[in-house]
Amino acid sequence: MVVPGSGLVKEQAEQEGLDRVFLEAGFEWREAGCSMCLAMNADRLEPGQRCASTSNRNFEGRQGRGGRTHLMSPAMAAAAAIAGHLADVREFQ
Amino acid sequence: MNARSGKTLYDRIWEDHLVHEAPGEASVIYVDRHLVHEVTSAQAFEGLRESGRKVRRPGMTLAVADHNVPTTDRRHGISDPESAFSVATLENNAREFGIEFFGMNDIRQGIVHIIGPEQGWTLPGLIIVCGDSHTATHGAFGSLAFGVGTSEVEHVLATQTLLTTRAKNMRVSIDGRLPLGVTAKDMILAIIAKIGTAGGTGHVIEYAGEAIRALSMEGRMTVCNMSIEAGARAGLIAPDDTTFDYLRGRPRAPKGGAWEAAIRYWRTLKTDSDAHFDTEVQLDASGIVPMVTWGTSPEQALPVTGAVPDPAAERDTNKREGMLRALSYMDLRPGIPLQQIRIDRAFIGSCTNGRIEDLREAAIIVEHEL
Numbered sequence: 001m002v003v004p005g006s007g008l009v010k011e012q013a014e015q016e017g018l019d020r021v022f023l024e025a026g027f028e029w030r031e032a033g034c035s036m037c038l039a040m041n042a043d044r045l046e047p048g049q050r051c052a053s054t055s056n057r058n059f060e061g062r063q064g065r066g067g068r069t070h071l072m073s074p075a076m077a078a079a080a081a082i083a084g085h086l087a088d089v090r091e092f093q
Numbered sequence: 094m095n096a097r098s099g100k101t102l103y104d105r106i107w108e109d110h111l112v113h114e115a116p117g118e119a120s121v122i123y124v125d126r127h128l129v130h131e132v133t134s135a136q137a138f139e140g141l142r143e144s145g146r147k148v149r150r151p152g153m154t155l156a157v158a159d160h161n162v163p164t165t166d167r168r169h170g171i172s173d174p175e176s177a178f179s180v181a182t183l184e185n186n187a188r189e190f191g192i193e194f195f196g197m198n199d200i201r202q203g204i205v206h207i208i209g210p211e212q213g214w215t216l217p218g219l220i221i222v223c224g225d226s227h228t229a230t231h232g233a234f235g236s237l238a239f240g241v242g243t244s245e246v247e248h249v250l251a252t253q254t255l256l257t258t259r260a261k262n263m264r265v266s267i268d269g270r271l272p273l274g275v276t277a278k279d280m281i282l283a284i285i286a287k288i289g290t291a292g293g294t295g296h297v298i299e300y301a302g303e304a305i306r307a308l309s310m311e312g313r314m315t316v317c318n319m320s321i322e323a324g325a326r327a328g329l330i331a332p333d334d335t336t337f338d339y340l341r342g343r344p345r346a347p348k349g350g351a352w353e354a355a356i357r358y359w360r361t362l363k364t365d366s367d368a369h370f371d372t373e374v375q376l377d378a379s380g381i382v383p384m385v386t387w388g389t390s391p392e393q394a395l396p397v398t399g400a401v402p403d404p405a406a407e408r409d410t411n412k413r414e415g416m417l418r419a420l421s422y423m424d425l426r427p428g429i430p431l432q433q434i435r436i437d438r439a440f441i442g443s444c445t446n447g448r449i450e451d452l453r454e455a456a457i458i459v460e461h462e463l
Contacts, residue, residue: 001440002455003164005447006203008211012449018456025459027439030164032203037443040132040160041176048424051438054278054446056227056319058386058393060422063440068423070434071386073278074446076397078455081439082462086431088397089383090274092458 001028001043003035027081039064052080099365101262102331103297106237106362110220112254119256125219125236127249128205129156129192131183133224137247138186149253151191155214158183159204162197171197190250206230206444210314213343217332217359222249227444228327229320233313234340235332235362237297240321260326261371263296264364267304269379276454277312278446280304280376281319282384286394288374293325296372299364300330304378310339311450318445322391331363385431388419395431403427 002022004010010032013019019029036043037055045051045067054077055062058069070086079087100108112121134156141148148154161176171177180197187194195202201212206227209215217235222228224246231238241255249255265284285292298320305313313330320328337356340346347355382396393416395402404416404427420427425434441447441455 001164001438001442002452003440003442003447004203004452005207005442005444006211007200009203009207009447009449009452011200013452013456016453018452021456021460021463024463027441027459030442031162031167032159032207032447033162033164034160034204034444035164035442036438036440037445038160042163042165042173043440045438049437050424050435051440052436053440053443054451055440055443056322056391056445058391059389069386069389070436071282071391071394072397073276073383074441074451074455075274075276075458076278076383076385077439077441078458080436082459085433085435086385086397088432089458092461093274 001030001036003030003043004032006032025082036063038062039067052077052086099368101364101368101370102235102299102329102362103237103260103262104368106218106220107259109218119258121254121256122220124222124249124253124255125153126209126214126221127154128209128221128223128228129154129183129246130160130205130223130225131158131179132160133243134186134246135179135182136243137224137250138190140247141190141250146251148190148192148250153253154192154250155209156183156187156192157195157202157205157208158197167197204444204447206318207447210234210310211343213340213346216340216346216355217336218362222255226321227318229325230314230318230444232317232320232328233310233330234336235330235359237327237329239327260297261295262369263293263298263325263372263374264370265298265300265374265376266302267300267376267378268302269304269377270307271304271378271381275381275383277308277315279381279384280378281316282386282391282394283381284374284376285319285323285391286384287376288323290322290390290392291324293320293323296325297327297329298323298325300328301364305330306333309450310335311448314448315445319391332359387423387425387431388416389422390415390419393419397431399431401425401427401429401431
């Protein structure tokens with residue numbers, strides 16, 4: 001899933017057509033907020049799920065109880081999402 | 094500290110904001126801007142109400158809901174009762190105390206550390222606080238920005254000052270150029286992997302060097318954002334033309350003559366060449382590769398070309414036990430190439446990487462594969 005950091009970031013991204021790119025590839029395109037960074041809203045990992053995440057913390061349960069976090073850059077998370085496993089973004093360029 | 098040595102950027106901002114200091118006591122510093130969100134503010138406002146106090150400078154305080162808001166259709170409000178209550182409480186408190194509030198359906202709403210810079214509310218040389226550890230993000234503009242606890246949120250609301258102690262100075266210098274495909278996120282993960290999550294304890298980190306100067310504001314914010322994961326109180330980058338170009342014309346940035354005057358002041362915000370740093374760290378940007386974390390601490394990060402490490406090779410007992418626990422929680426075995434780790438979800442966003450440039454970087458990779 002892709003979660004813009006603000007309503008204005010979302011608007012800018014949509015003007016550039018980035019939302020279409022993500023949606024066509026099967027990503028969800030969301031409204032702005034902290035989202036799955038911290039499991040304090042509806043967006044969270046299920047127990048045992050493993051996530052390629054552009055957030056900042058990976059302690060136990062940060063993204064949801066039992067969730068497993070791998071921190072990386074946005075390009076690396078995109079590459080992992082496409083590959084289905086952690087991947088080297090340099091092989092995608 | 095050598096009394097005759099020059100000042101660091103941190104020293105300069107600290108001294109410009111010092112209201113009172115005395116030996117053996119916490120210092121009183123003036124706070125320019127205060128960002129407020131729903132999770133750490135409710136008790137602070139309640140405290141003000143109980144003691145009959147007002148907000149000292151409501152115009153220097155900005156409120157937004159970010160932690161508890163849904164990211165799906167918001168037209169029918171928030172279905173989770175606790176989240177709905179916390180967001181409504183923030184809105185009511187903002188109204189009662191005369192603070193500007195960006196509501197959930199306002200286009201300016203977003204993560205508190207993204208909207209401050211975006212609105213030009215975050216400016217060089219300021220002290221900015223928020224009841225949130227990733228307040229360090231704003232340090233990318235050469236402002237001293239750090240997270241505070243709920244009782245301190247109340248103190249700042251009531252007095253526009255904060256009681257705190259002076260930090261030590263640390264400089265992380267990154268020279269050379271980042272290779273293709275390597276970003277600010279890889280840079281900060283590489284820094285944390287090198288110095289550890291306690292590496293910056295008690296310090297404010299100034300990031301310097303050619304590779305930092307070459308970063309966009311978005312990249313600089315990513316680096317400063319995770320200063321906290323390096324153990325530091327805050328991260329700072331001296332403002333330059335990249336900073337000014339980003340801020341020019343933003344809704345709350347100074348305009349006209351005030352803008353020109355601000356730029357003249359902002360250009361003085363840098364570390365003297367003879368300034369003393371308590372700790373110095375150097376990295377070569379050209380040696381940084383795309384990084385991923387494999388464990389449950391941000392310092393458990395490796396180049397993506399690596400393999401899950403073997404705790405048996407770690408001599409430090411505490412670290413080894415931490416690794417064993419992390420491997421168990423992460424359900425990983427030593428020696429597996431990191432690129433064989435399958436994922437169920439991907440999350441692109443957050444105050445670390447939820448800005449337009451981050452989305453562009455991800456979209457380029459996605460588009461290439463469509």
